Amino acid sequence: MNGRVLILSFLFILQACSTGSSKPPANLLALTEAQMKIRSYQTRVFDLSDQQKTLRAVVSALMDLGFIVERVNAPLGLVTAAKFAGSGNSGFVEATVMIKPKGDNQMEIRANAIFNTKPIEDPKVYQNFFTTLQKSLFSS
Amino acid sequence: MPKPESFFQLSPSSAKHKALQSRIIESSKDTELLSASAAVLQDLGFQIEESNTAAGMLRAVKERSAREYSQEITRGFVFLLGLFAQTAIIIPVDLHQQIAATLVMHPIDNSSSRFNVRIVFYRTIWKSDGASGSQSIPPGSQSMEMIYNAKIYQQFFAKLSKSVFLEIHQI
Numbered sequence: 550m551n552g553r554v555l556i557l558s559f560l561f562i563l564q565a566c567s568t569g570s571s572k573p574p575a576n577l578l579a580l581t582e583a584q585m586k587i588r589s590y591q592t593r594v595f596d597l598s599d600q601q602k603t604l605r606a607v608v609s610a611l612m613d614l615g616f617i618v619e620r621v622n623a624p625l626g627l628v629t630a631a632k633f634a635g636s637g638n639s640g641f642v643e644a645t646v647m648i649k650p651k652g653d654n655q656m657e658i659r660a661n662a663i664f665n666t667k668p669i670e671d672p673k674v675y676q677n678f679f680t681t682l683q684k685s686l687f688s689s
Numbered sequence: 690m691p692k693p694e695s696f697f698q699l700s701p702s703s704a705k706h707k708a709l710q711s712r713i714i715e716s717s718k719d720t721e722l723l724s725a726s727a728a729v730l731q732d733l734g735f736q737i738e739e740s741n742t743a744a745g746m747l748r749a750v751k752e753r754s755a756r757e758y759s760q761e762i763t764r765g766f767v768f769l770l771g772l773f774a775q776t777a778i779i780i781p782v783d784l785h786q787q788i789a790a791t792l793v794m795h796p797i798d799n800s801s802s803r804f805n806v807r808i809v810f811y812r813t814i815w816k817s818d819g820a821s822g823s824q825s826i827p828p829g830s831q832s833m834e835m836i837y838n839a840k841i842y843q844q845f846f847a848k849l850s851k852s853v854f855l856e857i858h859q860i
Contacts, residue, residue, distance in 0.1 A: 604744060605795045609807075612710075613703050614696070615835065617809060618791050623743030633833045634696055642696050662696065669693050678697035 590672040591661050593679050595686065598654040600626055603686070607646050607658070610678075610685035616644060640665050644678075658682070709839055711807040712846045713797065716853055719745055722804055725852040726792050732848065735790060745794040745804075755786035755814050781819035781826055788812045788836075808845060810836040 597603050607628050608618055616630035626648035634640045644662040651657040660678050662669045669675075716722035720742060727737055727747055735749035760782040771778035794806040811834065818828035 601743065605793075608744065608746070608793050609795075612791075612793065612807060612809060613699060613707060615700070615703065615706075617789070617811060618746065618793060619748070620739065621741045621744040621746050623741060632696075642693075664693055664696070669696075671693055674693050674697055677694060681697060681699055684699075 587670060588659075590675050592657060592659045594651055595656050595658060596654060597656045597686070600648060600650055600656065603648050603656045603658070604628065606686045607648060607682060610682045611644065611646070613685065614678075614681060616642075634664070642669075706837060707807070709837065709842055710809055711805055712849075714804050714806050714846075714850060714853060715802055716804055717802050717857070719794070719796065719804065721856050722794060722806070722853060723747065725856040726794070726806065726808075726849060728856070729845065729848045729852045730790060730792070732852075733845075735788075747792040748789070749792075750787055750789045752785070752787050755783035757783065776822045777820050778822070779819040779826075781816040781828070781830065783814050784817040784828070785815045786812050806846075806849065808842070810841060810845075812836060 595603070601623065604621070604623060604626055608621065611618060611628065611630045614632070616632045618628065618630045620629040621627070628646045628648075629643070630646075631641065631643045634642050642662060642664050644660060646658065646660045648656055648658050658679075660675060662674065662678075714722065716725070723740070723742060723745060727740070727749075730737060730747065730749045733751075735751045737747060737749045739748040740746070760780075764780045764782050767778050767780055788810065789812065790808055790810050792806065792808045794804045797803045797805055813831060813833045816828065816830045816832070819826040
């Protein structure tokens with residue numbers, strides 16, 4: 550009987566501890582300096598005026614890279630694409646590209662990609678994407 | 690572990706694949722061409738999952754069995770070999786597949802009635818269960834491959850040009 554009370558009280562203490570530690574951190578949604586840095590190398594501005602044409606060039610570039618275009622929202626200028634990568638196609642790369650007009654004759658393009666649920670934070674990756682996109686933009 | 694830098698780099702074969710997957714097709718209206726494409730995909734047994742007129746895009750899938758005799762025979766043969774060694778070896782075989790297609794089209798230049806149509810076929814395969822000695826292999830492991838068989842693309846585009854003709858003449 551005594552043992553059971555002991556176990557029960559131990560469980561209560563354990564429960565109290567777990568609720569105490571599961572509090573979300575205060576800076577969960579705060580904008581960090583790293584986020585601003587990531588945003589800056591994920592974004593490029595191009596001298597283009599036609600959003601639809603830019604959207605098509607983005608789709609074309611992604612397809613050239615072997616991505617499968619999953620969703621396109623033309624009025625919003627949003628493209629979601631994915632591809633299998635890595636050894637034996639075991640990994641999964643997912644990319645979202647957003648195109649929005651900046652002023653009258655400029656387009657701001659932002660790309661972000663994840664690899665196996667982990668965000669890609671290497672600037673070189675985005676540089677490569679924009680190089681490919683440039684080829685697609687000015688060849689069509 | 691693959692290098693993420695390569696994910697957004699053009700591969701040497703990307704131009705070849707682009708040529709294989711694209712054709713120039715004449716049509717008076719983009720919606721006409723898009724609905725003709727949807728009709729061809731439906732003829733081929735696909736279900737249209739997503740469509741976007743403004744971007745000229747379609748996505749379609751079909752589910753089929755992926756069983757092949759050759760794999761079943763290999764499985765039986767390996768199982769028999771395993772019996773000699775007194776272990777149960779059952780190789781997982783391909784069970785089910787989802788074949789998907791994404792089609793994108795855009796006018797070649799603003800005034801003309803010529804469109805560049807590009808389609809990509811790919812498939813995802815699910816494997817059955819198996820066993821290696823006393824250890825069992827659970828079913829459902831997935832693999833994926835892009836389809837680069839020229840014949841499939843040629844057949845699709847042949848059907849598409851026919852379909853465009855039927856659409857124009859309202860047959």
